Amino acid sequence: MINILEAKETVDxxxxxxxxxxxxxxxxxxxxxxxxxxDRLCSNIYDKITSRAADLVRTGEEIxxxxxxxxxxxxxxxxxxxxxxASACRTPEDFVKIAETLDRAAKTVGVNFLGGFSAIVSxxxxxxxxxLIRSIPRALAETEFVCSSVNVGSTKTGIDMDAIRLLGDxxxxxxELTKEQDSLGCAKLxxxxxxxxxxxFMAGAFHGVTEGDTVINVGVSGPGVVKTALQAVxxxxxxxxxxxxxxxxxxxxxxxxxxxREASQRLGVPFGIVDLSLAPTPAIGDSVADILQEIxxxxxxxxxxxxxxxxxxxxxxxxxxxxxxxxxxxxxxxIPVSEDQGxxxxxxxxxxxxxxLEAMTCVCSVGLDMIAVPGDTRASTISGIIADEMAxxxxxxxxxxxxxxxxxxxxxxxxxxxxxLLGYAPIMPVSRFGCERLISRKGRIPAPIHSFKN
Amino acid sequence: MQKVIITVVGKDTVGIIAKVCTYLADHGxxxxxxxxxxxxxxxxxxxxxxxxxxxxxTGQMADELSRLGSEMGLSIRVMNEDIFNAxxxx
Numbered sequence: 001m002i003n004i005l006e007a008k009e010t011v012d013x014x015x016x017x018x019x020x021x022x023x024x025x026x027x028x029x030x031x032x033x034x035x036x037x038x039d040r041l042c043s044n045i046y047d048k049i050t051s052r053a054a055d056l057v058r059t060g061e062e063i064x065x066x067x068x069x070x071x072x073x074x075x076x077x078x079x080x081x082x083x084x085x086a087s088a089c090r091t092p093e094d095f096v097k098i099a100e101t102l103d104r105a106a107k108t109v110g111v112n113f114l115g116g117f118s119a120i121v122s123x124x125x126x127x128x129x130x131x132l133i134r135s136i137p138r139a140l141a142e143t144e145f146v147c148s149s150v151n152v153g154s155t156k157t158g159i160d161m162d163a164i165r166l167l168g169d170x171x172x173x174x175x176e177l178t179k180e181q182d183s184l185g186c187a188k189l190x191x192x193x194x195x196x197x198x199x200x201f202m203a204g205a206f207h208g209v210t211e212g213d214t215v216i217n218v219g220v221s222g223p224g225v226v227k228t229a230l231q232a233v234x235x236x237x238x239x240x241x242x243x244x245x246x247x248x249x250x251x252x253x254x255x256x257x258x259x260x261r262e263a264s265q266r267l268g269v270p271f272g273i274v275d276l277s278l279a280p281t282p283a284i285g286d287s288v289a290d291i292l293q294e295i296x297x298x299x300x301x302x303x304x305x306x307x308x309x310x311x312x313x314x315x316x317x318x319x320x321x322x323x324x325x326x327x328x329x330x331x332x333x334x335i336p337v338s339e340d341q342g343x344x345x346x347x348x349x350x351x352x353x354x355x356x357l358e359a360m361t362c363v364c365s366v367g368l369d370m371i372a373v374p375g376d377t378r379a380s381t382i383s384g385i386i387a388d389e390m391a392x393x394x395x396x397x398x399x400x401x402x403x404x405x406x407x408x409x410x411x412x413x414x415x416x417x418x419x420x421l422l423g424y425a426p427i428m429p430v431s432r433f434g435c436e437r438l439i440s441r442k443g444r445i446p447a448p449i450h451s452f453k454n
Numbered sequence: 455m456q457k458v459i460i461t462v463v464g465k466d467t468v469g470i471i472a473k474v475c476t477y478l479a480d481h482g483x484x485x486x487x488x489x490x491x492x493x494x495x496x497x498x499x500x501x502x503x504x505x506x507x508x509x510x511x512t513g514q515m516a517d518e519l520s521r522l523g524s525e526m527g528l529s530i531r532v533m534n535e536d537i538f539n540a541x542x543x544x
Contacts, residue, residue: 001487002535002538002539002542003489004489004500006538006541007459007500007538008463008493011463011533015529015531065517066512066513066516067533067537068533068537251541258536258537258540
């Protein structure tokens with residue numbers, strides 16, 4: 001039987017160290033909604049989402065109360081709309097109409113985000129996918145809950161540079177259309193390389209075509225728990241450090257596994273994966289940067305940070321994979337800037353730059369995330385930053401992502417406030433040197449040599 | 455049998471166990487085991503209970519005990535035993 005010290009440890013993790021199940025995300029396939037008539041397509045989509053996810057929020061709240069574990073978000077991911085809308089949408093405006101339908105469905109079922117307004121264009125864009133990408137600025141400005149992502153490259157296909165060139169403009173347009181809210185629209189748009197089909201975390205979640213009809217994926221978090229565990233072994237060897245992170249990740253993931261199984265059973269929907277990411281929030285103590293500091297750097301961004309992050313990311317995965325047979329999604333450490341107080345402090349102290357963040361993304365689980373940059377940043381510069389990040393993902397056979405927010409009307413030295421879990425961020429400088437000639441080239445970057453494993 | 459674990463943490467005062475036990479008795483919840491300890495001046499108690507004949511759903515019990523706790527300056531949590539087993543037992 002459980003003893004009192006074990007019970008105390010679990011209760012402390014939840015009460016003091018911000019352990020939570022970050023999200024229960026229901027993946028819903030919309031492939032069977034496809035119709036060549038736009039109105040019929042929208043009505044099919046609305047009906048399917050609102051019937052499949054009718055009990056999602058209530059079930060999440062019930063589990064949370066009975067098990068005494070906070071379940072912060074209940075969310076939905078859908079099949080990339082670039083596929084679903086292909087036969088009905090002739091213009092970007094048609095895709096905006098689907099976004100509005102998704103927004104209404106999200107509101108009806110009570111989820112706080114719905115992901116999948118997406119296009120997978122790793123090798124090239126169909127006309128429909130290009131229209132979807134062109135509709136993103138309006139879709140994100142006119143909806144509240146819809147999240148968008150575009151996968152522009154993979155290790156197997158190379159990188160679609162035409163899509164990257166287009167996205168530089170699209171990100172700026174999205175910023176412009178939501179400038180009254182500090183360009184918040186860009187916080188709901190992620191550009192990926194090697195995007196996973198089963199990621200439960202926003203803004204990049206979508207329900208890939210490799211998935212079944214409906215699935216429950218769960219994302220757990222708990223940077224605060226890891227940090228507290230590491231405080232107890234301060235000054236110890238790397239072996240002790242790694243062992244401590246692994247044990248903690250194991251415990252955290254087991255909670256996610258339990259909640260995922262329970263939710264799947266109660267909703268009558270198959271369980272997909274547990275994503276064991278360390279996802280920080282602006283809450284004090286819920287920071288990945290704080291873990292890096294605890295490992296031994298003065299600030300995130302100081303020399304040694306990439307090594308510390310590599311170690312952390314790897315141990316989190318190693319601890320997690322034993323706790324659940326179905327680990328998936330992104331699984332590792334997220335390093336968003338605005339959502340992590342320790343990262344914000346590091347930027348303000350001058351310890352952390354976009355370039356150092358880029359290096360860190362080589363070993364973290366995602367990429368350049370929630371970084372506010374000056375509103376007058378050139379489209380080609382944004383495309384260049386995306387291309388660099390995609391190249392890291394392609395060559396290293398890992399997921400990488402970019403979520404940059406060019407804040408219209410603001411520059412270096414200003415701070416931008418997104419509110420809630422998205423937090424606030426100091427505007428970071430980007431390189432003043434251009435890359436127009438690179439970005440204006442047409443076509444794609446070929447797949448790397450190590451993709452030929454056939 | 456699905457067990458429910460109740461944890462109580464806070465400053466030690468007279469009558470904590472009495473009040474929690476009275477609530478449980480009133481709601482038909484059987485106590486299987488109690489252990490308690492003082493860590494750093496704080497009272498820590500863990501009760502393993504059987505809610506099978508409970509007159510109150512677990513969610514409601516969690517809310518009511520949490521309220522009872524805050525009246526006494528304590529943190530009382532009601533959690534399904536599975537979460538502890540998942541975390542601490544392979």
